[in-house]
Amino acid sequence: MNILEVKELGKDFGGLTALQGVHLSIEAGRIFGLIGPNGAGKSTAFNCIAGVYAPTRGEIRFNGEVINGQKPWNLCKKGLARTFQIVKPFASKTVLYNVMVGSFLHTNSTREARRRALEVLEFLHFAGKAHMRAGDLTIADRKRLEIARALATRPKLLLLDEVMAGLRPAEVDQMVEIIRRLRDQGITIFVIEHIMRAIMALSDRVAVLHFGKKIAEGTPQEVASDERVIKAYLGEEYVVSGS
Amino acid sequence: MTRRHYNKMAAAIVLILAFGLPLVVRSATYLHILVLLYFYAYLTTSWNLVGGFAGVLPLGHAAFVGIGAYTSTILYLQYGISPWIGMLVGGVLASFVGVLIGLPTFKMRGAYFALATLAFAEGIRVMVENIDRLGPFVLNGPRGLQIPPLKLGLGNLVFASKEPYYYIILLMLLAVLALTWVIARSKLGYYLNAGGEEPDAAMALGVNVARSKLTAMAMSSFLTALAGAFYAQFTLYIHPKSVISLDLSFEIAFIALIGGRGSIAGPVLGALLLRPVSDFSRIYFGDTLPGLHLVIFGVVLILVMIFQPRGLQEPLTRAYNRLLDRLAPGQTKELGT
Numbered sequence: 231m232n233i234l235e236v237k238e239l240g241k242d243f244g245g246l247t248a249l250q251g252v253h254l255s256i257e258a259g260r261i262f263g264l265i266g267p268n269g270a271g272k273s274t275a276f277n278c279i280a281g282v283y284a285p286t287r288g289e290i291r292f293n294g295e296v297i298n299g300q301k302p303w304n305l306c307k308k309g310l311a312r313t314f315q316i317v318k319p320f321a322s323k324t325v326l327y328n329v330m331v332g333s334f335l336h337t338n339s340t341r342e343a344r345r346r347a348l349e350v351l352e353f354l355h356f357a358g359k360a361h362m363r364a365g366d367l368t369i370a371d372r373k374r375l376e377i378a379r380a381l382a383t384r385p386k387l388l389l390l391d392e393v394m395a396g397l398r399p400a401e402v403d404q405m406v407e408i409i410r411r412l413r414d415q416g417i418t419i420f421v422i423e424h425i426m427r428a429i430m431a432l433s434d435r436v437a438v439l440h441f442g443k444k445i446a447e448g449t450p451q452e453v454a455s456d457e458r459v460i461k462a463y464l465g466e467e468y469v470v471s472g473s
Numbered sequence: 474m475t476r477r478h479y480n481k482m483a484a485a486i487v488l489i490l491a492f493g494l495p496l497v498v499r500s501a502t503y504l505h506i507l508v509l510l511y512f513y514a515y516l517t518t519s520w521n522l523v524g525g526f527a528g529v530l531p532l533g534h535a536a537f538v539g540i541g542a543y544t545s546t547i548l549y550l551q552y553g554i555s556p557w558i559g560m561l562v563g564g565v566l567a568s569f570v571g572v573l574i575g576l577p578t579f580k581m582r583g584a585y586f587a588l589a590t591l592a593f594a595e596g597i598r599v600m601v602e603n604i605d606r607l608g609p610f611v612l613n614g615p616r617g618l619q620i621p622p623l624k625l626g627l628g629n630l631v632f633a634s635k636e637p638y639y640y641i642i643l644l645m646l647l648a649v650l651a652l653t654w655v656i657a658r659s660k661l662g663y664y665l666n667a668g669g670e671e672p673d674a675a676m677a678l679g680v681n682v683a684r685s686k687l688t689a690m691a692m693s694s695f696l697t698a699l700a701g702a703f704y705a706q707f708t709l710y711i712h713p714k715s716v717i718s719l720d721l722s723f724e725i726a727f728i729a730l731i732g733g734r735g736s737i738a739g740p741v742l743g744a745l746l747l748r749p750v751s752d753f754s755r756i757y758f759g760d761t762l763p764g765l766h767l768v769i770f771g772v773v774l775i776l777v778m779i780f781q782p783r784g785l786q787e788p789l790t791r792a793y794n795r796l797l798d799r800l801a802p803g804q805t806k807e808l809g810t
Binding site for chain 2: 327
């Protein structure tokens with residue numbers, strides 16, 4: 231079953247067409263990667279799906295329901311959570327407080343919210359920093375906090391926007407490990423990433439955006455050897471002709 | 474003794490002091506000053522629900538004081554309805570107006586929200602100043618309304634001495650502080666703080682930021698109006714310039730900013746510091762230099778913003794915690810918010 235179905239998605243900002251005719255379908259329980267050069271429209275696609283922007287054209291179905299233009303908080307209640315490329319922690323509050331904002335989605339009790347938040351932190355090996363101020367965290371921990379908060383809302387589909395950007399190689403490996411464990415929990419993962427090593431290792435399928443259009447989709451191997459993808463990333467002269 | 478014991482002890486001392494003060498302070502002038510101090514602490518605590526937790530800066534809360542004062546006074550003068558009931562009616566009316574103001578303005582950020590709320594409050598003041606009769610209700614325009622102190626007693630909320638007023642406003646202040654404490658630890662408190670600090674992130678976590686702000690606004694304006702009704706019964710004379718003035722709105726914001734927005738102790742500390750400054754500068758310089766207290770406020774505000782941008786509650790809380798560390802060493806700190 232496809233948990234997310236995107237058809238003919240298009241988004242214009244004034245005269246600029248950021249996305250055009252994008253089709254995506256993501257099978258439940260899989261990790262789906264979205265790559266593309268800077269400015270390709272990846273984050274715009276995420277923002278349309280997560281309800282930040284209303285798409286100009288096309289249709290987005292989540293769990294079979296059309297969700298075009300629905301508000302982010304309603305989507306979150308339906309089970310669609312996201313992280314931000316530029317992390318947005320509630321900086322003056324503790325890590326636990328941050329995660330509790332997420333876990334309040336399914337409970338009105340502070341005690342219950344705290345218990346669930348601690349569970350999430352435990353799962354992410356993050357509990358040791360529960361009482362640290364979010365503003366004092368390292369960039370790697372802030373990315374982890376983004377995931378922890380989103381996870382606390384108990385999502386079915388999790389959109390991860392460049393959670394590995396700016397991490398050291400060892401931290402990237404940890405993050406790959408975390409994402410795999412989330413998938414093993416039954417959460418479908420839709421990930422935007424620039425770090426090829428990570429996305430190739432993680433993804434079951436990868437789609438490539440270039441100038442707002444999807445130019446390729448397939449298994450990581452298929453995509454990596456696709457001529458159009460190499461052209462988009464490296465330029466014409468790197469394509470070995472006749473191969 | 475544990476930290477918890479020391480905390481309880483400190484609270485008990487403060488309460489005993491607060492309740493015992495009228496036994497020592499017999500001067501009506503000083504009691505008057507104290508009543509106003511609590512009145513402002515109460516107003517600022519109510520304001521803090523929106524201005525502190527939700528991270529916006531409303532500058533029109535005088536409108537709600539006015540609505541509370543006028544509603545209870547009109548109901549009392551024209552219909553003989555007890556100010557206690559008038560207080561609640563005024564509160565409901567104020568929260569209705571608060572939501573009406575909040576609906577269009579909560580989409581604005583920063584200074585625009587502040588200016589919009591200020592404009593609403595000024596609009597209400599100008600209207601009240603220019604209306605003598607609103608349907609069956611007599612507003613008396615700029616001349617205001619006077620409550621003749623004929624029937625004394627708790628039911629009419631009119632007393633011959635200051636002490637009963639002192640205890641009523643003290644209880645109101647304690648109640649609103651307790652309410653704030655509960656809200657800060659509830660889902661609403663978490664949602665308000667999250668929406669105030671990073672609205673986009675809060676929305677992505679399922680927080681309907683606008684709705685939680687409106688809820689806070691409704692509560693804040695309701696509570697503010699209760700104090701307005703109390704003020705009318707305390708001074709027995711209200712007019713637009715006294716209860717709906719810009720000065721009042723600004724003073725609430727000043728007290729909050731200096732004491733510390735978003736904290737529970739902040740508004741009380743701010744009022745403790747600023748109210749005496751305001752009253753004594755009015756007493757001593759009122760004839761020669763009117764408005765001096767606002768100048769002093771400004772200077773204090775500038776100094777606090779430069780050296781303690783999160784308000785005076787922060788260094789004081791830290792000092793208190795350090796003292797507790799001394800008294801009860803080696804114990805883990807209670808989780809603050």
